[in-house]
Amino acid sequence: MCREWYGMNWIRKCLRLAIHMRDHGRCVYCEGSDKLTLDHLRPASKGGSNKPRNLVTACLSCNSSRGDTPWWEYADKWPGAAGRIQRFRRRSVKHLRPLARVALEQANNNVRSALDSSAQEQA
Numbered sequence: 001m002c003r004e005w006y007g008m009n010w011i012r013k014c015l016r017l018a019i020h021m022r023d024h025g026r027c028v029y030c031e032g033s034d035k036l037t038l039d040h041l042r043p044a045s046k047g048g049s050n051k052p053r054n055l056v057t058a059c060l061s062c063n064s065s066r067g068d069t070p071w072w073e074y075a076d077k078w079p080g081a082a083g084r085i086q087r088f089r090r091r092s093v094k095h096l097r098p099l100a101r102v103a104l105e106q107a108n109n110n111v112r113s114a115l116d117s118s119a120q121e122q123a
């Protein structure tokens, strides 16, 4: 299963997927699962890193509505969000990276075999 990546190439796909797995595949704020992105808790423009501890899963809508608002203020609008963020960001993603890599390889293989079989059908 491979979600859309929104053309953001600043982070390896398997690390991005591992962070989404750590966060249970849902937005840490609203718990929605539509159009997932990574949200920098401390914005990159303010020196925030691309490390998993500074990154959480956020839907596109929360990510853009939050804007420059500090995460704890934005999290206040959603029940349980601040606690979720504090729990998830402390969890290591090390053990999830190999799983994410396998999932991405499988997704790539599925695409490849789908392309192969459609080429065979046309031949």
Ligand SMILES: [Zn+2]
Residues within 6 Å of the ligand: 027, 028, 029, 030, 031, 032, 058, 059, 060, 061, 062, 063
């Ligand atoms: Zn959201």
